[in-house]
Amino acid sequence: MAYPTAPADFRPDTHLLQDKTILVTGAGDGIGRAAALAYAAHGATVILLGRTESKLEQVYDEIEAAGGPRPALVALDLASAQEDNVLTLAQGLAGEFPHLDGLLHNASILGERRPIESAGYLAWQEVMQVNVNAQFLLTRHLLPLLQAAPAASIVFTSSGVGRKGRAYWGAYAVSKFATEGLMQVLADELENTSSVRVNSLNPGATNTAMRRSAYPGEKPTDNPAPADIMAAYLYLMSDASRGITGQAFNAR
Ligand code: NDP
Numbered sequence: 001m002a003y004p005t006a007p008a009d010f011r012p013d014t015h016l017l018q019d020k021t022i023l024v025t026g027a028g029d030g031i032g033r034a035a036a037l038a039y040a041a042h043g044a045t046v047i048l049l050g051r052t053e054s055k056l057e058q059v060y061d062e063i064e065a066a067g068g069p070r071p072a073l074v075a076l077d078l079a080s081a082q083e084d085n086v087l088t089l090a091q092g093l094a095g096e097f098p099h100l101d102g103l104l105h106n107a108s109i110l111g112e113r114r115p116i117e118s119a120g121y122l123a124w125q126e127v128m129q130v131n132v133n134a135q136f137l138l139t140r141h142l143l144p145l146l147q148a149a150p151a152a153s154i155v156f157t158s159s160g161v162g163r164k165g166r167a168y169w170g171a172y173a174v175s176k177f178a179t180e181g182l183m184q185v186l187a188d189e190l191e192n193t194s195s196v197r198v199n200s201l202n203p204g205a206t207n208t209a210m211r212r213s214a215y216p217g218e219k220p221t222d223n224p225a226p227a228d229i230m231a232a233y234l235y236l237m238s239d240a241s242r243g244i245t246g247q248a249f250n251a252r
Helices: 030-041 053-065 083-096 121-147 170-190 209-214 226-237
Strands: 021-025 045-050 072-075 102-105 153-157 197-202 248-250
Touching: 021 030, 021 121, 030 045, 030 053, 030 102, 030 226, 045 053, 053 072, 072 083, 083 121, 102 121, 102 226, 121 153, 121 170, 153 170, 153 226, 170 197, 197 226, 226 248
Parallel strands: 021 045, 021 102, 045 072, 102 153, 153 197, 197 248
Antiparallel strands: none
16 A cells, blocks of 8 residues: 655745744654654744653753744653643643643654563563553643644554554554554544644654564664655645645655
8 A cells, every 4th residue: 555755846945834833753763853843943833752861961952052933842651641740731831831732742652572372461561551552641631732733733653553453563553553553543533623632653764763673684774764754744744745634644
């Protein structure tokens, strides 16, 4: 099946995301870090959410040093986040920002890679908590702030194994199927009732800590760096993708 990507003639200028506020989960490392830097470089105020505060602070400093809009920093461990933590976060953001223009669900964990017949329940639950339940909670409680924007964009991060199952990818693959399902259900609910668009995006093989741990035998530099796959991430957050909803994108 062919999945859409950013149009070949998409050329983001530096003001592409001017005046937009975008929350990125897992913004301290890997693809989330690159997305946060790219959004800020294109004018967005970025809300950096992640579990390791020191990494978020580094991204914050990089954005400030590059002259980008001052970001916001939210230290939250999605593995332990409960509904009241997310409610408090949503209330705090509503006090600080009139609306939210973008939400990039990027944080995920790989979990165990082993056959279902020997998978551990605790490890299974942790993957579901971080990769699915936390996304639901954030989406559920940030929707009012997203609805307050003229045309907000929610992007869920998928994977090849969330579109076709593969042996030994266990909870991670199942969590990505769930992510695609959440995207489709929400997109269908909002299509005719809201200006919020909802899509999924599969980055494809990218040189990050997650990829290196999933494929230890691979030469890391055979895969693109996160900064090199940002076109679709920018496109889906920009007004160029207004009206596009319910679609499963590939970054490349
Ligand atoms: P990384 O492991 O490199 O980065 C993941 C980020 O998510 C890190 O910043 C990490 O925080 C954060 N995170 C993990 N767990 C939590 C948590 N409990 N609470 C808050 N933040 C958390 O992964 P990638 O950058 O490679 O992956 C980004 C997305 O892309 C994921 O959804 C992944 O499934 C998807 N993907 C990646 C591919 C690839 O080849 N890289 C291929 C297909 C899909 P910390 O820095 O503290 O660890």
